[in-house]
Amino acid sequence: MDRPFVFINSAMSADGKISSYERKQVRISGPEDMDRVKLLRADSDAVMVGVGTVLADDPGLRVKSQDLKRMRSNRGLPEDPMRVVVDSRARTPPAAEVLGEGCILAVSKAAPEERLAPLRKKCEIVSLGEDRVDLEELLSILHKKGVERLMVEGGATLNWSLIEAGLVDEIYTYVGPMIIGGEAAPTLVDGPGFRADYPRLKLILVETMAGGVLLRWRVLS
Numbered sequence: 001m002d003r004p005f006v007f008i009n010s011a012m013s014a015d016g017k018i019s020s021y022e023r024k025q026v027r028i029s030g031p032e033d034m035d036r037v038k039l040l041r042a043d044s045d046a047v048m049v050g051v052g053t054v055l056a057d058d059p060g061l062r063v064k065s066q067d068l069k070r071m072r073s074n075r076g077l078p079e080d081p082m083r084v085v086v087d088s089r090a091r092t093p094p095a096a097e098v099l100g101e102g103c104i105l106a107v108s109k110a111a112p113e114e115r116l117a118p119l120r121k122k123c124e125i126v127s128l129g130e131d132r133v134d135l136e137e138l139l140s141i142l143h144k145k146g147v148e149r150l151m152v153e154g155g156a157t158l159n160w161s162l163i164e165a166g167l168v169d170e171i172y173t174y175v176g177p178m179i180i181g182g183e184a185a186p187t188l189v190d191g192p193g194f195r196a197d198y199p200r201l202k203l204i205l206v207e208t209m210a211g212g213v214l215l216r217w218r219v220l221s
């Protein structure tokens, strides 16, 4: 397989929303689930998000705990996993937290040079695909760079594209005890949706946690 093992991790409300209709971040999970996510991140070679998530949440995507950084160093790994942003038109703001050493910005040929120039100083840029980032090629490049385990931390549109392309192996969803509502609020997987051949999943873990439930699914090919 010319790509890493790919898993999505997401927190959603009981009604399947991952943020509000204003696309504002909602605290869905509690400390217990956040510790689980930190560990998953520290155990990954790279973490990936779409530019929609960067614009909405400005995540740093780094390992914050000193213990987890040490765990990685002891394994001979950099303190933080590689950070990857999928951003066809280079809309990532040059001040975004995710940028810096260890960040890869994947753009398409449609990215304008005037937006790329300031970003080049802050991260490695790879250009793949005409209008949209070619995800299969991106995963192949990451694999060649030594990425064996890739954690996808959203959002809804990137999740869709990866699943639609058959590039996801597992999905973790923490379902929190709350309702967000709103037809415009992003769900775990958005995009145009499937009309047939719905991808099938196998449930491999169910765990109650902080009033909600953690589900781990294997995507069947």
Ligand SMILES: NC(=O)c1ccc[n+]([C@@H]2O[C@H](COP(=O)([O-])OP(=O)(O)OC[C@H]3O[C@@H](n4cnc5c(N)ncnc54)[C@H](OP(=O)(O)O)[C@@H]3O)[C@@H](O)[C@H]2O)c1
Binding pocket: 009, 010, 011, 012, 017, 018, 019, 020, 022, 023, 024, 025, 026, 028, 049, 050, 051, 052, 053, 054, 056, 057, 086, 087, 088, 089, 090, 091, 132, 133, 134, 135, 153, 154, 155, 156, 157, 158, 159, 161, 162, 186, 190
């Ligand atoms: N609860 C959670 O666990 C969680 C986690 C993460 C995010 N979120 C929420 O999710 C929302 C963001 O989701 P989103 O759907 O708006 O954005 P997203 O999935 O983070 O990013 C999607 C964007 O990535 C770019 N892209 C480039 N190539 C692509 C490709 N091949 N396939 C798909 N996208 C590609 C597209 O923009 P261009 O065409 O401009 O490149 C696209 O609009 C935010 O509200 C955030 O708070 C929640």
